[in-house]
Amino acid sequence: MKLPSSFYLEHDACAAGRLLLGKVLVTDLDGGRTAAIISETEAYMGVVDRASHAFAGKRTARNEVMYARGGSAYVYLCYGIHHLFNVVVLDAGIPHAVLIRAVVATEGFAVMQQRRPQAGTTTGGPGTLTQALGIRTVHNGEDLAGHRIWIEDRGIFIPDEAIIVGPRIGVDYAGADAHLPYRYRIAPSHPIKP
């Protein structure tokens, strides 16, 4: 069920971004257990990617986790308000990461409601899904092989034709790299079995 560490070591950010669609992100944090199907991801392809925090090998206290071994969680605060959750892939020293941009909640609705009382809609973006799942910057560097945050394969298969590929969102500062087809999402018409 739980993805093996080899999954994170053997795929680069693009491959992992594609393969993580349909997988289930589970958290067991304060307040209870929640789970959600990953429905949208973005790949950040390391030192050659202008949109990545690790472009040109840049290394700071914030992005240090990107250089950790695949299977680590990279969580950081964006716009002073939102916590964004990434999955680090490939070996230590190679800063590839996959941003989880949207999920479909499957378990722990009561807990999610409690965490986001004002939730008009469901988890529509990268900043709100972390709130629903209870992920905060405290969890930066968390090992996905542990028992607080992990990803499971529950046999949900997403065929290639159900995947919409497009440019990443909110990375205009990256120049030409902003147009790269590194965003993956499950077509809204594609059924997701519970």
Added chain:
DNA sequence: CGAATGATATACT
């Protein structure tokens, strides 16, 4: 469309 909101990176003294 634009304010909110605060850590972080970067460029200074």
Added chain:
DNA sequence: GTATATCATTCGA
């Protein structure tokens, strides 16, 4: 050490 610009966004008008 201090100052300032910048965000991998969201929500409400």
